[in-house]
Amino acid sequence: MSVDDVQAGCFRHLLSFSFRKKRPEREKNDVSTKSARRLTELPVVQVPEAKLEESERPGLSVKEGELPPYANAGFFCAHSNTQAYADLVKPPAYSSCELGEYFRPEVLxxxxxxxxxxxxxxxELSLDILHHPEIQWEEKRTHDTLTVFMSSHGFAVTQHYLDLPTAWRAEFTHTSSSNADAKLRVIGVNSEMDALPGIGHACGHNLIAIAGVGVALAIKAALEKHDVPGKVVLLGTPAEEGGGGKINLLDGGAYEEMDACLMCHPSPGPPNYVSIGPSLACQPLEIEFFGHGAHAAWAPWEAQNALDAAFLAYSSVSVLRQQIKPTHRVHGIVSGKDWAPNVIPDYAKMHWIVRAPTWAELVALRERVKACFEAAAHATGCKLTLKAGPGYYDLRQNTPLGEEFAKVVKDFGVNAQFDEGMAASTDFVRTFLSITPSLHPCHAIPTKPNGANHTPQFTEAAGTPEAHAKTITVMKGLAATGFRILADGEFTAQVKKAWEEQMKE
Structure with a gap:
């Protein structure tokens, strides 16, 4: 497995955090990783001099040897789509909003x-994507299918957008006949496309792809029928599963003109439930141990065993997990080349992902994990290199956008909650943190027990008529919310004010 197969993104299980610390101050325009596919290279060095060099986000640094103060935290995790699960997390009423209390019912x-x-x-589009899965940066067929579809429905399409082979952009602009000089606001929407190696669309990106398409087309129809000026931009975003495709698009300026950006994601959960919560910050790490091979029986004393180093590192991280917070995650795999039982391996590679509720906590946890790798290299006499992949910051939802969405879907029997979020990560957060207000609800689809995201069972669930119907309902809420951004300047001002306040946290 190559480093491109590392799965840093996407959602797995609903996770409840009892307490969350106030986030450290952030700089809005700093993006530490300029390319989602480029790893931070480090020279091969002799331990203990191995260092993980990475430009840190200003305001998020942690002093050497010091961990940030952590709040007490607990978590809830249960089998998806079971009665016990539904009873335990059955949400209260979202708010005091009455049914039908949303912006311009005729638009809905x-x-x-x-x-x-x-x-x-x-x-038909969803099933076509589901049955032709393509992994990160290889979504060529899906790219062509979606761009042809959007072009046939009146959108101006740019294929291979920003020189990314599988990214694309579709836009539609409506100028009001009664107010030709009105300022055009812009609503952005994302369609993810990539599948997972070996198990296909086990994170439901076929549903995310058509959700973006449906939302964009529904807003277009509303602008035309009700003669409201505005611009809709739909981005086909590749490589969410660890490649950070949206980071490339962000660096290329794809999100800069947007007044807000929307998308959704399927997950397990109680029936008719939508989570509007945070996600974890995360970062993939690539670890390489370089030893010296020898005949395993004839002269083993001549060797430095790279596989031993990998096993020691794996065991050390496993022990470390006992002393990390329940809201933190560290997980990884081991790979190598041309291994044989009678040859002591001179090389081993590991892929790890580190996750935490905030970027500051991730940085501190990453240093503790790095110490496990350095200790393994010390013990075996191997050399060590570490490479850091693109970092995903923690997702924070925009409150006015979420409230508007919840009002709309409530009329369809869906309960949308600002809850405690998910134990997973997404590259969508970079758009929110540095450019524009965003909304990323996660809607529950029917799944089998133990069949959450990133399992073959979820691939099956993502193709069911029930999952499709749930996604259509979410499209209605997102389209109505996006339309209001374009039609209601006062609402847009509230959205941006809330975003600016969150950026100060």
């Missing part, structure tokens, strides 16, 4: 009618 009718007409085509 237009959105509903549009999605009803598109439903068969969207279902």
């Amino acid at each position: 009718e237009t959105i509903e009618d549009t999605l009803e007409k598109l439903n068969p085509a969207l279902r």
